[in-house]
Amino acid sequence: MATYLEFEAPIQELEEQILKAKEIALTTEVSMEDTIKELEDKLVQKTTDIFSNLTPWQRVQLSRHPDRPYTLAYIDALTGGTFQELHGDRNVKDDKAMIGGFGLLDGQSVMFIGQQKGINTKMRQYRNFGMANPEGYRKALRLMKLAEKFNKPIVTLIDTPGAFPGLEAEERGQGEAIARNIYEMMRLKVPVICIVIGEGASGGALGIGVGDKVVMLENTWYSVISPESCSSILWRSWEYKETAASALKLTSKDMKKNKLVDDVIPEPVGGAHRNPQENFENVKKYIIKALAELKKTDPKKRIDDRIEKFCEMGVWK
Amino acid sequence: MVWFKRNKEGITTSTKEKKETPEGLWHKCPNCKTVFTENEFINNLYVCDRCSHHERIGSKEYFEILFDEGKFKELDADLVSGDPLNFSDTKKYTDRLKSTIKNTGLKDAVRTAHGKIDGQDLVIACMDFNFIGGSLGSVVGEKIARAIDHAIKKKAAFMIISKSGGARMMEAGYSLMQMAKVSGKLGQLAEHQLPYISFLTDPTTGGVTASYAMLGDINIAEPKALIGFAGPRVVKETIGRELPEGFQTSEFLLEHGFLDYIVERHHLKKELSHSIRLFRS
Numbered sequence: 001m002a003t004y005l006e007f008e009a010p011i012q013e014l015e016e017q018i019l020k021a022k023e024i025a026l027t028t029e030v031s032m033e034d035t036i037k038e039l040e041d042k043l044v045q046k047t048t049d050i051f052s053n054l055t056p057w058q059r060v061q062l063s064r065h066p067d068r069p070y071t072l073a074y075i076d077a078l079t080g081g082t083f084q085e086l087h088g089d090r091n092v093k094d095d096k097a098m099i100g101g102f103g104l105l106d107g108q109s110v111m112f113i114g115q116q117k118g119i120n121t122k123m124r125q126y127r128n129f130g131m132a133n134p135e136g137y138r139k140a141l142r143l144m145k146l147a148e149k150f151n152k153p154i155v156t157l158i159d160t161p162g163a164f165p166g167l168e169a170e171e172r173g174q175g176e177a178i179a180r181n182i183y184e185m186m187r188l189k190v191p192v193i194c195i196v197i198g199e200g201a202s203g204g205a206l207g208i209g210v211g212d213k214v215v216m217l218e219n220t221w222y223s224v225i226s227p228e229s230c231s232s233i234l235w236r237s238w239e240y241k242e243t244a245a246s247a248l249k250l251t252s253k254d255m256k257k258n259k260l261v262d263d264v265i266p267e268p269v270g271g272a273h274r275n276p277q278e279n280f281e282n283v284k285k286y287i288i289k290a291l292a293e294l295k296k297t298d299p300k301k302r303i304d305d306r307i308e309k310f311c312e313m314g315v316w317k
Numbered sequence: 318m319v320w321f322k323r324n325k326e327g328i329t330t331s332t333k334e335k336k337e338t339p340e341g342l343w344h345k346c347p348n349c350k351t352v353f354t355e356n357e358f359i360n361n362l363y364v365c366d367r368c369s370h371h372e373r374i375g376s377k378e379y380f381e382i383l384f385d386e387g388k389f390k391e392l393d394a395d396l397v398s399g400d401p402l403n404f405s406d407t408k409k410y411t412d413r414l415k416s417t418i419k420n421t422g423l424k425d426a427v428r429t430a431h432g433k434i435d436g437q438d439l440v441i442a443c444m445d446f447n448f449i450g451g452s453l454g455s456v457v458g459e460k461i462a463r464a465i466d467h468a469i470k471k472k473a474a475f476m477i478i479s480k481s482g483g484a485r486m487m488e489a490g491y492s493l494m495q496m497a498k499v500s501g502k503l504g505q506l507a508e509h510q511l512p513y514i515s516f517l518t519d520p521t522t523g524g525v526t527a528s529y530a531m532l533g534d535i536n537i538a539e540p541k542a543l544i545g546f547a548g549p550r551v552v553k554e555t556i557g558r559e560l561p562e563g564f565q566t567s568e569f570l571l572e573h574g575f576l577d578y579i580v581e582r583h584h585l586k587k588e589l590s591h592s593i594r595l596f597r598s
Binding site for chain 1: 397400455456485491493498501504505524527551575
């Protein structure tokens with residue numbers, strides 16, 4: 001059963017009409033072909049209309065769509081089942097909100113790392129809603145260093161509402177863990193591609209978000225704070241989340257325009273979840289092309305370019 | 318029989334002739350409520366003589382305390398924030414900047430300077446909490462980045478005095494990327510084998526903790542400073558119960574292995590200078 005967001009209501013209506021028409025055709029032998037064709041055309045038109053005029057807040061809602069594919073679904077599709085998950089930070093425990101391991105992409109071994117959200121209530125809890133603890137970031141760093149040692153490129157998939165703000169997380173140094181990752185990722189000798197596939201919330205995202213290519217899928221958001229928290233801090237109320245979403249300029253289009261990300265990967269009409277296969281194909285194509293390009297540069301130059309890119313970000317007078 | 322007799326009813330002194338006690342003569346410690354004269358307090362480096370409470374101070378005071386004879390050369394003093402996102406919440410960001418610059422006399426939330434500490438070269442980037450909560454925006458990132466370049470050029474030791482609520486929301490994505498920018502620059506400093514000392518003061522939270530404040534060759538802090546990634550209120554809401562006593566203080570962080578030492582303001586210059594000497598002799 002598909003889930004529909006509020007602004008998708010007209011789409012839901014049309015899809016239900018099509019379903020009904022098909023049912024009638026099946027049970028009464030009345031020819032419904034013309035009606036169905038007409039409805040389907042209308043659906044395509046309507047979907048295109050709605051999705052070409054989304055507000056920033058609607059994009060935020062899409063990025064959190066319950067049917068949207070999560071990290072492991074991407075990795076499975078990209079590696080054709082050759083992914084082998086590796087566990088643990090070698091210090092405290094294995095963080096289930098952060099996953100990683102090698103897999104074959106187009107015949108070549110790649111280190112995949114990303115936050116993992118759960119697909120149902122039980123799994124969401126198990127994955128801690130994609131909010132990693134310090135050990136998650138330290139696992140990610142261990143795996144990045146492993147990739148560097150064997151000269152394998154790294155692809156990180158970002159999808160998190162933030163780093164976990166718990167008591168143990170503070171005790172074990174959430175700040176230090178994220179800081180260390182940012183510092184070390186700047187200096188990795190292998191190519192690094194970071195892709196925001198859902199939510200890119202603040203330091204929790206940046207903790208695996210420093211790379212030669214930092215890109216966003218079309219219907220994702222990436223900023224320093226979620227629109228809800230921004231609303232509660234700056235407007236002192238949860239009511240202004242839509243205003244905050246617009247003010248933060250957190251959509252892929254705005255982030256690209258402001259040169260804070262390198263590229264935007266387009267999604268199928270209606271969002272990644274409406275046609276996951278096409279979506280995975282887009283992502284795969286992007287990674288293969290970007291890796292080929294990055295490999296041409298020598299590691300020292302790649303690191304310098306990476307630092308230089310981040311140094312150019314910002315506006316001052 | 319009465320000793321004194323009131324001749325006229327009510328207060329008769331005109332407002333013009335009224336004598337006010339001049340402000341700024343006294344300081345009351347917010348912790349133990351002891352009252353000092355302002356001069357005593359300043360001479361004691363803004364530390365309460367009785368309970369040793371360290372009052373929050375800014376770049377002006379730290380530069381005076383740390384640099385030999387209070388002498389230094391300020392770097393990039395005129396850099397000010399733009400408004401890249403045309404941001405407006407309850408107030409326009411440009412108006413907020415203007416009024417804060419006017420009220421604080423500061424240009425942004427960090428000042429950077431080059432001077433000597435016991436004769437050794439030192440570049441300091443010191444954050445000012447008075448400026449929009451010491452928030453990390455483009456100017457803070459850029460000034461620190463340039464200060465690191467300066468330290469590399471002059472082969473000087475480098476220090477950041479952190480005092481910040483975290484990211485500057487009005488610069489959203491730009492603010493976030495300053496964390497990456499400064500961390501990248503610190504890597505370049507390390508290549509030149511120049512020591513980076515991170516000094517954490519009350520408060521250091523959010524994006525500053527999650528980047529340069531935790532990346533020192535040594536991390537040191539003032540006593541009882543609030544240091545954390547998530548703010549205490551957020552942590553409390555997350556776990557749904559009261560926080561333990563002393564949670565997220567300097568002492569807590571030292572105990573959990575994230576600080577090298579805690580230093581009282583009176584000993585700061587001596588200890589800092591000694592650390593630098595041990596790195597460089």
